[in-house]
Amino acid sequence: MKKILITGISGFIGHYLHKYRPNDVLLTGTYFLNKPEINGVDLVKLDLTKIDEFINKSAKFDIIIHCAAEANLGECEKHPDEAIVLNTQATEKLAQWSAIQKSKFIFLSTDIVFEGVKGDYSENETPDPINVYGKTKLEAEERIINIHDNAVIVRLALCLGKGLGNTISFIDWFENKLENNNEIPLYFDEIRTPVSTIFAASAIWDFVSNDFIGIVHLTGKEKINRYDLGLKILDHLKSDKKFLLKKKSSQNAVYPRPKDVSMNSNVLDKVLNTTREDLSTFIKNIL
Numbered sequence: 477m478k479k480i481l482i483t484g485i486s487g488f489i490g491h492y493l494h495k496y497r498p499n500d501v502l503l504t505g506t507y508f509l510n511k512p513e514i515n516g517v518d519l520v521k522l523d524l525t526k527i528d529e530f531i532n533k534s535a536k537f538d539i540i541i542h543c544a545a546e547a548n549l550g551e552c553e554k555h556p557d558e559a560i561v562l563n564t565q566a567t568e569k570l571a572q573w574s575a576i577q578k579s580k581f582i583f584l585s586t587d588i589v590f591e592g593v594k595g596d597y598s599e600n601e602t603p604d605p606i607n608v609y610g611k612t613k614l615e616a617e618e619r620i621i622n623i624h625d626n627a628v629i630v631r632l633a634l635c636l637g638k639g640l641g642n643t644i645s646f647i648d649w650f651e652n653k654l655e656n657n658n659e660i661p662l663y664f665d666e667i668r669t670p671v672s673t674i675f676a677a678s679a680i681w682d683f684v685s686n687d688f689i690g691i692v693h694l695t696g697k698e699k700i701n702r703y704d705l706g707l708k709i710l711d712h713l714k715s716d717k718k719f720l721l722k723k724k725s726s727q728n729a730v731y732p733r734p735k736d737v738s739m740n741s742n743v744l745d746k747v748l749n750t751t752r753e754d755l756s757t758f759i760k761n762i763l
């Protein structure tokens with residue numbers, strides 16, 4: 477059985493990786509502030525700012541899936557030095573350790589590494605992030621590529637799914653607003669390529685077992701702005717659209733927000749040979 481470490485198993489994506497894990501793995505998962513209530517995994521507390529301590533006392537792994545990060549864009553912007561420590565420096569140290577023990581390293585990066593001007597980005601285009609979060613993730617990618625020859629950098633698009641455990645997702649936020657008859661402000665001028673979190677988790681597991689090395693974009697099939705995404709969700713719920721508020725993205729932005737970070741997944745389609753669900757189908761499945 478393969479010994480696998482998932483950092484940040486207590487997070488949104490970590491919970492999905494746990495839920496959709498294959499049977500033949502021995503799983504260790506890390507949490508920081510929120511110990512998850514999940515079975516079939518050895519849980520370890522990890523503080524990314526003290527990654528050296530963790531590395532020094534940890535067993536070796538065949539594969540490391542590195543999810544843990546400061547993934548809140550506002551927090552990264554407010555505390556850039558901390559964001560570099562968590563997202564870039566800790567990632568580099570983990571990747572270095574992984575390279576020494578010859579384990580495969582799978583890093584979850586983001587569409588926010590792109591500037592967001594042209595959209596439809598492919599893996600061979602040069603990213604140019606405009607906010608702290610994007611910069612720390614891109615710097616981590618570059619450091620991994622320099623030190624690890626068996627690494628997969630998965631640039632994830634916006635993942636859609638209900639939060640598992642005590643995690644709260646965009647879909648939960650949306651449904652909560654709706655249930656309480658609150659306005660749902662959504663940007664009409666920010667474009668993403670949302671992907672189902674179930675599909676994303678299963679694709680990440682595929683990269684655990686296949687031979688692919690390098691950067692891959694993991695997206696849904698269609699690009700869409702957040703406001704139109706809201707309309708689609710309401711269509712499926714057969715709900716009134718009067719609470720949906722069309723918002724321009726520069727209003728009250730606490731960090732620079734890229735406009736169009738849509739990515740294409742041509743590499744993913746070739747490597748995995750799977751058919752990605754269209755947006756309407758997976759929205760129906762997750763609601």
Ligand SMILES: NC(=O)c1ccc[n+]([C@@H]2O[C@H](COP(=O)([O-])OP(=O)(O)OC[C@H]3O[C@@H](n4cnc5c(N)ncnc54)[C@H](OP(=O)(O)O)[C@@H]3O)[C@@H](O)[C@H]2O)c1
Nearest residue numbers: 484486487488489507508509510523524544545584632635
């Ligand atoms: N969700 C998306 O749509 C999306 C899209 C693109 C890329 N990504 C990337 O995917 C990865 C996972 O995202 P997510 O949505 O699951 O994020 P999340 O829900 O915010 O989870 C973040 C995880 O990191 C852990 N963590 C935070 N600070 C830590 C610290 N100082 N030391 C150790 N662990 C710490 C958290 O632990 P506790 O909760 O226990 O404190 C949690 O397990 C991230 O690298 C993110 O950049 C996500």
